[in-house]
């Protein structure tokens with residue numbers, strides 16, 4: 001079973017600062033996303049899946065419909081895996097309801113309509129729910145398990161400078177990665193972009209994302225579009 005953990009906005013400097021050994025795995029580093037005009041989540045994950053830069057295609061849908069962009073399995077590396085479980089990955093198996101709610105929450109927060117606790121609550125609840133499903137599926141019989149987690153991004157947007165809170169999120173992700181590593185399978189952890197502090201808030205970092213592998217892949221500073229061939233070569 002190949003395992004891919006997609007983590008939105010995992011900031012490499014925090015991974016090291018919080019000493020997240022499981023997220024770092026055996027090999028880790030930064031990706032290069034400088035080919036993209038902006039570090040947009042839906043664009044980057046779609047491009048990761050397809051193994052090519054899909055910025056033009058996604059942006060052609062316009063701001064409002066961009067998030068509806070959806071690839072067929074045949075356009076991605078996913079079709080190479082027989083029995084697969086792909087959960088919540090933007091550009092393929094995205095949970096619209098939850099993420100619409102999160103974007104509304106962001107609006108409300110920045111309009112001072114809800115407190116930071118009210119903002120965090122549904123994000124953390126959703127994270128726990130997906131995490132529990134992931135831990136259950138680790139015992140399943142799949143060729144590919146690909147789960148996506150976005151709490152580091154959503155919570156990061158309003159609390160990135162709050163290291164006590166971000167440390168807890170990273171610790172939780174690290175624990176989840178540790179449980180997955182315990183399976184002894186080939187595992188790739190990847191993030192679309194990093195995060196940088198803007199006052200107490202956070203914004204997507206335009207230059208790099210994060211990667212780590214449980215196996216030697218000689219990646220150094222890969223483009224996010226180069227993982228498709230690696231996955232098809234090393235993880236099938």
Ligand SMILES: [Zn+2]
Pocket residue numbers: 008009040041042153192193
């Ligand atoms: Zn993102």
